[in-house]
Amino acid sequence: MSAMQQWLADQARVRSRRGVVRSTEVRTRKALDLASNDYLGLSTDPRLKAAANAAVDTYGTGARASRVVVGTLPPHLDLEDQLCRLTGQPAALAFSSGYAANLGILTALGGPGTLIITDEHIHASMIDAARLSRSSVETVPHGDLTAVRRLLAARTQPRAVVVLESIYSVLGDAADLSAAARLCAEYDALLVVDEAHGLGVAGHGRGAVHAAGLAGTEHVAVTATLSKALGSQGGAVLGSAALRGHLVNTARTFIFDTGLAPACAAAAAEACRIIMAEPELAQHVLGNAADLAAGCGIERAAGVVQSIPVGSAERAAYLASALAEDGVLVGCFRPPSVPDGISRLRLTVRADLSTGQVRMAAGLVAQLLAAR
Numbered sequence: 001m002s003a004m005q006q007w008l009a010d011q012a013r014v015r016s017r018r019g020v021v022r023s024t025e026v027r028t029r030k031a032l033d034l035a036s037n038d039y040l041g042l043s044t045d046p047r048l049k050a051a052a053n054a055a056v057d058t059y060g061t062g063a064r065a066s067r068v069v070v071g072t073l074p075p076h077l078d079l080e081d082q083l084c085r086l087t088g089q090p091a092a093l094a095f096s097s098g099y100a101a102n103l104g105i106l107t108a109l110g111g112p113g114t115l116i117i118t119d120e121h122i123h124a125s126m127i128d129a130a131r132l133s134r135s136s137v138e139t140v141p142h143g144d145l146t147a148v149r150r151l152l153a154a155r156t157q158p159r160a161v162v163v164l165e166s167i168y169s170v171l172g173d174a175a176d177l178s179a180a181a182r183l184c185a186e187y188d189a190l191l192v193v194d195e196a197h198g199l200g201v202a203g204h205g206r207g208a209v210h211a212a213g214l215a216g217t218e219h220v221a222v223t224a225t226l227s228k229a230l231g232s233q234g235g236a237v238l239g240s241a242a243l244r245g246h247l248v249n250t251a252r253t254f255i256f257d258t259g260l261a262p263a264c265a266a267a268a269a270e271a272c273r274i275i276m277a278e279p280e281l282a283q284h285v286l287g288n289a290a291d292l293a294a295g296c297g298i299e300r301a302a303g304v305v306q307s308i309p310v311g312s313a314e315r316a317a318y319l320a321s322a323l324a325e326d327g328v329l330v331g332c333f334r335p336p337s338v339p340d341g342i343s344r345l346r347l348t349v350r351a352d353l354s355t356g357q358v359r360m361a362a363g364l365v366a367q368l369l370a371a372r
């Protein structure tokens with residue numbers, strides 16, 4: 001066996017022993033899905049499918065090139081316009097994923113002259129982005145704006161970027177965006193808010209940044225994914241026209257990446273239109289999330305993500321597979337997604353679930369947790 005094959009086998013054994021083996025199996029059994037991020041149920045909406053199909057008919061299946069070569073197509077510009085209307089931001093730039101958007105903005109803004117301050121619970125894509133940016137990077141305890149202030153006050157770099165999530169992807173709690181934005185304005189830093197779990201849900205669907213009255217302000221920029229509440233695929237950075245221009249010219253994950261597939265852009269643009277026309281969708285999914293939390297007997301988190309700490313990775317895996325046996329799929333977050341000892345179940349509802357479905361699932365979860 002080659003050294004590499006031997007190492008792969010050893011690593012697989014370690015993962016198995018720790019109970020952290022991940023799987024890419026297709027779930028074919030009919031089950032109630034409380035694990036995906038399709039918060040508004042738009043990924044199967046006939047209007048998004050029609051928009052995607054029309055884009056395929058008109059432009060083909062791929063963008064064929066980088067956006068800065070010949071890969072920019074009308075659906076990209078329509079999407080960026082719709083994202084601006086939805087979020088109230090002056091400019092938007094679409095990327096091929098939320099991951100690429102996060103890598104793009106931090107690497108384009110970072111470097112030796114920039115201090116990047118990150119909350120300890122930001123998404124892996126932002127952690128990678130900060131590392132790749134060649135900036136000085138400081139991580140603060142979750143939600144600790146006093147620590148952010150201390151670092152901003154002591155900084156020696158001319159520029160600083162503070163990175164938070166509006167609704168945290170695993171814990172489900174909300175950042176205090178107003179306080180963070182005030183702090184960034186006071187110390188002339190840029191607040192970058194990852195709205196992956198806020199857009200389409202918070203602020204009647206227009207996002208937590210819009211709800212806080214921060215859209216279009218000088219010290220705030222937003223990143224988003226099109227693959228959660230918007231039911232499509234792709235990502236975006238939203239902010240000033242100057243920021244957009246800088247990213248088009250310097251963000252490596254924009255320049256050296258094939259443009260977003262036109263069908264994805266068209267579907268996401270249609271999702272923006274639907275969210276603006278039907279703000280009750282966001283209210284409905286939040287109502288379902290409240291019902292789920294109440295039924296599970298847990299404190300309700302701010303957005304759709306409801307997170308239940310269950311201790312060890314093994315216990316999280318056991319509970320998730322027991323629920324799957326009962327026909328309910330939930331997210332199972334174990335190391336390296338969360339630190340050791342605080343593995344958790346992550347439950348997400350959708351706007352298209354009935355109250356009966358939500359209550360049935362909550363009942364099963366409550367029963368299982370009580371049997372511990």
Ligand SMILES: Cc1ncc(COP(=O)(O)O)c(C=O)c1O
Pocket residue numbers: 097098099100102123125165169194196197225226227233234235
């Ligand atoms: C907070 C957060 N940011 C960024 C991303 C990446 O988005 P995408 O899946 O579009 O790459 C995710 C997706 O899991 C996320 O949860």
